[in-house]
Amino acid sequence: MIVENFKIIRDFFQLVKGHKVWIFFLFLGSILGHFFDFLLPFFVSNIVFYVTEGNASGMYYNIFYLFLSYVAYNFSWYLNYVSYTNNFRYSYPNLREKIIDQVFTYDISFSDSISKGEILNTINSDVANLSEMIDNICEVLVVAVKLFLMIFLFLKTNIWVGVLVLLFVSLYLKLYDYFNVSSIKYYMGQQRYRDKLTNQLSDILGGFKEIKMFHLYDKMKKNFFVLANKWSEQYQKKKNYCDVRDSLLPFVIHMGKVFIYLILGYLTLKQKMLVSTLILFVSYYEIIMEDSEDLMEYSRDLREWSVSIYRVRRLLHYSSKEKYLYGNNETDLICGNVSFSHVSFQYPTKNKGAIYDVTLQAKPNEITAIVGRSGSGKTTIMNLLLRNYKVDSGSIFVDQDSIYHYSKRIYSSNVVGVNQAPFLFSMSIRQNLNLIDSNVERQIAACKRVGIHDYIMSLPKGYNTIILENATNFSGGQRQLFAIARTLLSKAEILIFDEVTSSLDTVFVNQMKELLEDVMSLADHIVVMDQGKVVGRGTHEDLLKHNSHYISLYTNPSSSKQGR
Numbered sequence: 001m002i003v004e005n006f007k008i009i010r011d012f013f014q015l016v017k018g019h020k021v022w023i024f025f026l027f028l029g030s031i032l033g034h035f036f037d038f039l040l041p042f043f044v045s046n047i048v049f050y051v052t053e054g055n056a057s058g059m060y061y062n063i064f065y066l067f068l069s070y071v072a073y074n075f076s077w078y079l080n081y082v083s084y085t086n087n088f089r090y091s092y093p094n095l096r097e098k099i100i101d102q103v104f105t106y107d108i109s110f111s112d113s114i115s116k117g118e119i120l121n122t123i124n125s126d127v128a129n130l131s132e133m134i135d136n137i138c139e140v141l142v143v144a145v146k147l148f149l150m151i152f153l154f155l156k157t158n159i160w161v162g163v164l165v166l167l168f169v170s171l172y173l174k175l176y177d178y179f180n181v182s183s184i185k186y187y188m189g190q191q192r193y194r195d196k197l198t199n200q201l202s203d204i205l206g207g208f209k210e211i212k213m214f215h216l217y218d219k220m221k222k223n224f225f226v227l228a229n230k231w232s233e234q235y236q237k238k239k240n241y242c243d244v245r246d247s248l249l250p251f252v253i254h255m256g257k258v259f260i261y262l263i264l265g266y267l268t269l270k271q272k273m274l275v276s277t278l279i280l281f282v283s284y285y286e287i288i289m290e291d292s293e294d295l296m297e298y299s300r301d302l303r304e305w306s307v308s309i310y311r312v313r314r315l316l317h318y319s320s321k322e323k324y325l326y327g328n329n330e331t332d333l334i335c336g337n338v339s340f341s342h343v344s345f346q347y348p349t350k351n352k353g354a355i356y357d358v359t360l361q362a363k364p365n366e367i368t369a370i371v372g373r374s375g376s377g378k379t380t381i382m383n384l385l386l387r388n389y390k391v392d393s394g395s396i397f398v399d400q401d402s403i404y405h406y407s408k409r410i411y412s413s414n415v416v417g418v419n420q421a422p423f424l425f426s427m428s429i430r431q432n433l434n435l436i437d438s439n440v441e442r443q444i445a446a447c448k449r450v451g452i453h454d455y456i457m458s459l460p461k462g463y464n465t466i467i468l469e470n471a472t473n474f475s476g477g478q479r480q481l482f483a484i485a486r487t488l489l490s491k492a493e494i495l496i497f498d499e500v501t502s503s504l505d506t507v508f509v510n511q512m513k514e515l516l517e518d519v520m521s522l523a524d525h526i527v528v529m530d531q532g533k534v535v536g537r538g539t540h541e542d543l544l545k546h547n548s549h550y551i552s553l554y555t556n557p558s559s560s561k562q563g564r
Helices: 002-015 020-053 056-103 116-157 159-206 208-213 217-247 250-269 275-316 378-385 408-414 429-434 440-450 453-458 476-488 506-519 540-546 548-555
Strands: 338-345 355-362 368-371 393-398 415-418 494-497 525-530 533-538
Touching: 002 116, 002 275, 020 056, 020 116, 020 275, 056 116, 056 275, 116 159, 116 275, 159 208, 159 217, 159 250, 159 275, 208 217, 250 275, 338 378, 355 368, 355 378, 355 525, 355 533, 368 378, 378 415, 378 494, 408 415, 415 476, 429 440, 429 476, 440 453, 440 476, 476 494, 525 540, 525 548, 533 540, 533 548, 540 548
Parallel strands: 368 525, 415 494
Antiparallel strands: 338 355, 338 393, 525 533
C-alpha cells in the first residue's frame, strides 16, 4: 500500500501543476488541524484530573485552553478548505487547457487508439478528480505521520497496550487495503464501459433520424443495454467488496476498543493508571481508529483516481503522427502544381482504400477529376494531399517541393478540402463563416456564388440563424453548398472536393457544375482509378473512346469526383 501510494503521488505531481502558495497553506492548515485534534483530548483529560483533585483554577485554565484549541482547530481547517478551493481554481483550468491543446494536435486517426467517449469523460470527470486529488494526498501524508506518532506514544506509555493498538491498526489497514485493491479492479471496468456507453449515446443522438427512418430503435436499445448491463455487473462486483469493507470491517475497530477498555480499566482499578489517563488514552484510541479509517478512505480515493492519472496521461502522451507531416518551408507563393510520384499507401486499421504506385499530376487553374468506384482510392488521395496521413512510399509534390517540407501554417492555408459529409459548428451562420473570414461582403459573395444565399436570407434571422446540432435545419445539399462557400472564403490555391455531389439533388448538382466551371477555367483532365491503381487518364472524350473502366463508369454512373 505504501509503495503504491507513493508511486501514485509521484505520478500526480509529474502531471498536475498546482499553485505552490495555496498548496503550502493547504498542508499547513491540515497539519495544524490534526495537531489541535491531538491536543483536545489532553485538555479534556486535564479537566477531569483537576475536577477529581478539587482544583478549580486548574480546571478553569484547562477549559480556557480547550476553548482556544477549538478556535485554532476550526480556523486551521478553514485555512485548509480555502486553500484547497483556490488551488482547485488554479489547477483545474490549467490541466483542462493542457489536454484541450493536446487534443487539437491529434491526427485524423486518433480514434483508432482513443475513443471520443474516453476523451469526453476524461475532460469532464478525470480532470476534476485530479484537481481535487491534492487534498487526498495531503491527508494521506499528514494522517500517516500522525498515526505513527500516536502509536509510538502508546508504545512508550505501556508496551502491552501499544502492541495491542499496533496489532489492531495493522490488521484493519491490511484488510481495508485488500478490499480497496479488489474493488478498484472493477472500478476500472466501470470506467471502460462508461466510455463505451458515452460513445453509444453519442451515436444514438447523432443518428436519430436514421434510427427512426430504418426502425432501428429496438436494435440500438438492445446494444445500449448490453453495455449498460456490463457496467452494472462491474459496479455490483465493486459494491460487494465495498459493502463488506464498510459494514463488517469496523468490527475490527470495535473489538480493539473492547480490549483497550478491558486492559486500561484493569490498570485503573489496580491504581496503576489515573481515571484522567484512562480517558486520555481511550480518546486517543478513538482518534487512531478514526484516522486509520480516514487514511484508508483517502488511500482508496487515490487508487481510484490513479485511473484518472492513467487516462489523462494517455491523452497527453498520444503520439500524433502529424508531427512527421510538417516542415519549415514558409514560402507562401504557392501556384498549385500538384504531382504524385509512385505513391503507395495502406490504412493501418482497414483494407479498403489502399493505393498502389499512383502517379498523377494536377496543374494550376484546372479542374482535375479523379473517378472510380467506391473503395478505389479516391478519398485516400484526398487524405494524403491534405496530409492527414503520410505516404508509405513515393512522393507528393506541390510546386516541386515535398508537401511534408511546408510548415503547418502555410500548407493549411493553401490546401483545403470539402468532405463528403462536411461538419458545421453549432453556432450562427455568421460565426461559422467568421472562423474563416470575418469580412461580411466576402461572406455574402461566397454564399451567392454557390447559391445558398437566398436560402439563408429566407430564414427568420438570416445570417444570424443558429445552426442546430448536426445541422438539422439544413438539408444535405445545403450543408454541402455552405461548406463549399466556407472553403471559397479561405482563398486557398488548391481546393479539393471529395464526392461533393453525393448528397445533392439534381438542382444542387447543376449549381455545383456551374460553380466549378466559374471558379477556374475548365481543363477537363480525368484520372481513372480502379482497386487502388491508375487505370486511365485523359479528357472525357478520349477516355470514352479507349478506356473500358471509364466507359463502364459513364454508362453505369457510380463515379465520384475530386476537383481543383
